[in-house]
Amino acid sequence: MGLLRIYNTMSGKKEEFIPLENNRVRMYVCGVTVYDLCHVGHARSAVVFDSISRYLRFRNYDVTFVKNFTDIDDKIINRAAEEGRSWDEVAKHYTDEYYEDMTRLGVATPDKEPRATAHIAGMIDMIGKLMDAGYAYETEDGVYYEVGKFDGYGMLSKRDLDSMEAGARVEIDLKKRSHFDFALWKRSKEGEPWWDSPWGNGRPGWHIECSVMSLAHLGETFDIHGGGADLIFPHHENEIAQSCAATGKTFAKYWIHNGFITIDKEKMSKSLGNFFTIRDILKEFDPEVLRLFLLSTHYRSPIEFSRESLRQTEPSLDRVYATVLRTDDFLKAFKENLAPSKDDADFGIIAASFKDKFIEAMNDDFNTAAAVATIFDTIRELNRYLDKKPSSQESKALVEKTIADIKECAGVLNIFTKTPQDWYLSLLEAHKPGITASDIEALIEKRRQARQLKDWKLADEIRKSLDSKGIALEDKEDGTRWKVKV
RNA sequence: GGCGGCGUACCCAAGCGGCAAGGGGGAGGUCUGCAAAACCUUUAUGCGCCGGUUCAAAUCCGGCCGCCGCCUCCA
DSSP: OOOOEEEETTTTEEEEOOOSBTTEEEEEEOOOBSSSOOBHHHHHHHHHHHHHHHHHHHTTOEEEEEEOBBOOSHHHHHHHHHHTSOHHHHHHHHHHHHHHHHHHHTOOOOSBOOBGGGGHHHHHHHHHHHHHTTSEEEOSSEEEEOGGGOTTTTTTTTOOHHHHHHHOOSOOOTTSSSTTOEEEEEEOOTTSOOBOOTTOSEEEOTTHHHHHHHHHHHOSSEEEEEEEGGGIIIIIHHHHHHHHHHHSSOOEEEEEEEOOEEETTEEOOTTTTOOOBHHHHHHHSOHHHHHHHHHTSOTTSOEEOOHHHHHHHHHHHHHHHHHHHHHHHHHHTOOOOBOOOHHHHHHHHHHHHHHHHHHHHHHBTOOHHHHHHHHHHHHHHHHHHHHTOOOBHHHHHHHHHHHHHHHHHHHHHTOSOSOHHHHHHHHHHHHOOSOOHHHHHHHHHHHHHHHHTTOHHHHHHHHHHHHHTTEEEEEETTEEEEEEOO
């Protein structure tokens, strides 16, 4: 499989990936706060880490993948007030919505999906340790972490407290010893949800949950910690401060951060209001289109999002499905009648090298864009081979093996997973051409009869009328196929 | 102000020291009743600009221009 190299935010370099423990990989990724529908920025993070975990498994690592839900937070409380229901109903509702989006996007459920509110006891325990060790202090608002006490503060985000103080944009909270001290425990105000603690009734600060849940499920030190690049500071920096101070151990070995989705070059975000929900986009596009679009750019680079770009992605998928269909036809009609030829040998060499090239691309810091290109290279070579109408005893096995390899590698990215038939039906759904599959079939039959009578005029009229609706016909030896034009 | 990143063809996008991947689009061709699909040829002597290092630079170094992110909640 070769060496896997991963860009580590901590070192700022690509490093050889060596798990802490033999073949086992433990990874923790920061999930979502369940207070609203997810947008495509969330989709990117989910798809990227889903593909990374799939690739690690493809490499035969024994992966434990943990992704949390933040189910208590100011935004949830505010949302609950707006919607006139309890905070936990809001959290439950948007967790369900999240699962619906992830299922459609082909994002596998992680091994563990802890919720913050299920780990309050662990948080109280860790906060107590931090208090005892002198890293935390109490104010009238709650308990704070004193960042100045932690030597390594800023090691991940490469910044030091002094220079940050100079650029601080927020008014100083006089109750805190430093502007950058952050809440471990917030005392609850009237009407807010609360849990009992040695520091009074309250709720956890945001950062403590990840330190506690990763500890509970993965141990003091684990292999990979991931999330969006906007979490580097302060969230991940604070997690490091908490965990290292509490355990005295290294927290995570490799830090992986995905880049943002932008709209008109600006980061997509709730606060700017320039976002598209996953829900809305999937009304217009097959989920694999969004998934391939997200994986066609390296995970650390920004992606400029637009419907136009998604439209450009559709033909890529279509090309693969057309080849899968063609291969199905080839295998069905296969009759062996020639001795092996040079064509078989030539294609055999190309086909045999595909998987290695795919792996090589993925080994280079999960370069999915380059990996996808190896699939397209192989698709072209396969088409070229099929054009030669191979019929030797070897050709059938060769074609079957190639398609199997393509599907296996595409499975790592979880794309090209449908049958061609389902792909065309999905496009019909997404493009809404105003005609049903059975209507199309009926017109194809009418045209078949016309063609039999060599009534080319009528045949062409039927095709033209379908074409104007966005449906293309392809005449094959054994009949006519339809497809949605992309 | 501090820190980080980006600028590759008409569009998207890999490459990060040794002849500029891949997808879309355009042009021409093969195939076809005509098409479509597929395949072939073609489409950047060029990688924001200017210098430097090197036998060799899109890749390394320096300067400049433009854009973005983080420093506040954020995937």
